Amino acid sequence: MKLTTWLKLFVICLTLLSLIICISFFIGMNKDPNNAIDRPENNTQGTLGTIYKQYQGQIYASVPSNGVYKVDQADAQSFRSIADGFQNRQFAVDNKQVYCGNLILPKLDPAQTVSLGNGYISDGKHTFYCANMSEPNQTLGKGTQLYQQLLYAWDLAAKPQTYIYPSFELAPSAQPYRSMLERVIASNGQQTYFAGQLMPQANPNTLRALPKRYNDGDVRDSYVYFADGQHVYYQQHLLDLPDQSDLYSITVDNISQQNYLIAPKQGLAYVDHLAFDPQHGPYRLISTHGAHVLHGLFISQAGVYYYDTQTQRIQRAGDNPFAIGQWNEIAPLIFSNGQETLYVESSERWGSNKNPGLQSRSTHIYQLDESSTGHWQKIATVDHRFGEVWKKGEVFYYFDQLGPTQLIRQTLYRIADPTLVQQLISSEYHPNDIRKLIKSEQLAPVKKQKILTATSTYADASIVIKATLIIFAVLLLLFKLLHKFKLLPQTATDSKPAKFRNPLRASKQRNKP
Structure with a gap:
């Protein structure tokens, strides 16, 4: 077979494959049973155990992030x-059977299986943990x-199990397991598990949740940090840190998915189970307020450090601007040493039409560079604690506490018209009212x-788009090559006999020098 024939077949196959993939995804999205189950007119029976529904004599389980799955057996x-x-x-x-989501938990006797609480079940011989929230199927x-x-x-296989409720079997035990601490922890007196994963060397008799401090002064038990008198744990991970009475965890508003542990004696800090380098300590979190924060900023004499969620590493943002002088946080994320003012602000960078998607997230430390002089004086708190009005010399400022989630991008604004001050502190304002003041530059x-800047750079969101364009470009090039070498079927015009072709065009070609 000639090379040109192979080339032609390749183009045809590639085109057909692209069409099949596109059509398949369209069909797959529209055939999800969730579309029918949630329609009230279809008489779906009431929820069984919260995530289960009965429809047309079949049981379906809701698996968030990928719809519903039929529980086949x-x-x-x-x-x-x-x-x-x-x-x-x-x-x-x-x-x-016994089920975790739409999947079977093997070995368990359904007649004997009972809940131990906090995600654990047992039939007296075998014990399992099953998470109550779905996660991506890593397998x-x-x-x-x-x-x-x-x-x-094309109805040739079941729906892909892209998300699951993760489940784990605990080690067989002659002693029964019990859940404890009102957390996803279970123990048989010797072995202790967090979310079905073994906590090495943990003593269940002395295990406790570490205190978690909030910026409003509230203290609660942590859901992820624990200690037993000797060892310290983040979830099931054993930390390289001895237990001590003054350990505590903290949360930063707006980035509560990141967990921080502080060891004041050593000046150490952890984010989840990752330790900040002890050589650069002691560390201190500059603020637990997070309305204008996308990274928790930790300062030491060696610099400013943060956790990069994309590289999953501790990074250095720059030198510590608070190293010299006595700095106080006079308002959330705003600091003064009596002469200078520093404040924290966040930003996001999004791509263009040619390169769309989130490019980066940053947290900045700025220095106020205005001509106003004198000491800061708090005037009042804006209604609903949306912000505060302060005065420096003869200039009034609005300190925002709503943040970018309310489309207010900056931490500090100058109040352009002093008559606005009384309105801000005496009238009822809503976030939209604040946005209007900013748009009109009454808050300038x-x-x-x-x-300095702490940045997390995100993967190029346009990779899929670029890959698609490359495929189409390759296809176009192949078609042009086939046409150039006359490997494509001739059109009706090209195949006309000479006597039926345009005589004027032929005459012009003959008269060309």
């Missing part, structure tokens, strides 16, 4: 939840997922000088 007649409560919403049994690769999605679209941007 479930017996609708005997299907029931194990126990009430949010922590047990993902469990169910019938007369044959399913991208290639496998694509292949399964194609098969599912201040002059500032950037001191």
Whole structure:
């Protein structure tokens, strides 16, 4: 077979494959049973154990982030939840099996299985943990997922299990397991587990949750940091840190998904189970307020450090601007030493139409660069604690506490008209009213000088778009090559006999020198 024939077949196959993939994804998205189950006119029976629904004699389980899944082996007649409560919403049994979401938990005897609380169940011989929130299925690769999605679209396979309720079996034990501390922790007196994962060397008799401090002065038990008198844990991870009475965890508003642990004696800090380098300590978090923060900033004499969520490493943002002098946080994220003013502000950078998507998130420290003199004086708090009005010399400022989530980008604004001060402190204002004042520049941007920036750079969101464009460009090039070498079928015009072709065009060609 000629090379040109192979080339032609390759182009045809590639085109067909692209069409099949596009059509398959369209079909797959529109055939999800969730579309029918949630329609009130279809008489779906009431929720069984929270995530389960019965529809047309079949049991379906809701798996957030990827719709609903049919529980294939479930017996609708005997299907029931194990126990009430949010922590047990993902469990169910019938007369044959025990289920975690839409998947079977093997070995368990459904007649003997009971809830231990906090995500644990047992039949007296075998004990399992099953999370009450779905997570991405780490065992399913991208290639496998694509292949399964194609098969599912054409009814050749079941819906890909892209999300699951993670489950783990605990080690067999002669002593029964019990849940403890009102957390996802269970122990048999010797072995202790967090979310089904072993906490090495943990003593269940002395295990306690460490205190968690909030910026409003409230203190509660942590959900992720624990200690037993000797060892310290983040979830199931054993930290290289001895237990001590003054350990505590903290949360930063707006980035509460990051957990921080402070060891004051050593001046150490942890984010989740990752330690800040002890060589650069002692560390101190500059503020727990987070309305204008996207990174927790820790300062030491060696610099300013933060956790980069994208590289998953501790990074240095720059020198410590608070190293010299006595600095006080006079208002959330605003600091003064009596002469200079520093404040924290965040920003996001988004791409253009050619390169769309989130590019980076940054947290900055700025120095106020205005001509106002004198000491800061607090005038009043704006209604609903949306912000505060302060005065420096003869100039009034608005200190914002709403943040970018309310479309207020800057921490500090100058009040352009002093008559606005009385309105701000005596009238009822809503976030939209604040935004209007900013748009009209009655709350004006201040002059500032950037001191340092902590940045997390995100992966290029346009990779898929670029890849698609490259594929189409390759296809176009192949078609042009085929046309150039006359490998494509001739059109009706090209195949006309000479006598039927345009005589004027032919005459012009003959008269060309």
